[in-house]
Amino acid sequence: MSATQVLEQIHKLPFEEQYQVFERLRDEFDPELTPEQVAELERRAEDALKNPGRGKPVEQVFAEIEERLRAKK
Numbered sequence: 042m043s044a045t046q047v048l049e050q051i052h053k054l055p056f057e058e059q060y061q062v063f064e065r066l067r068d069e070f071d072p073e074l075t076p077e078q079v080a081e082l083e084r085r086a087e088d089a090l091k092n093p094g095r096g097k098p099v100e101q102v103f104a105e106i107e108e109r110l111r112a113k114k
Contacts, residue, residue, distance in 0.1 A: 056111060 051062055074082070089096055 052114075056107070056114075059110070 051059055054062070
């Protein structure tokens, strides 16, 4: 089965099951970060600490993502 076929099958699942597939894949994929990526993450973390009011609560971000995914159906 091709990756395209797998994705087509995943899109047919209810949202909750799609999310379970995502979590399983995310948990099994553990890439090593390059020094540049580590530096960028550290820069962003430092910026977030210096400017705490600029971000959004994670719950709001997840809700927005879920809303966009549901709208695609």
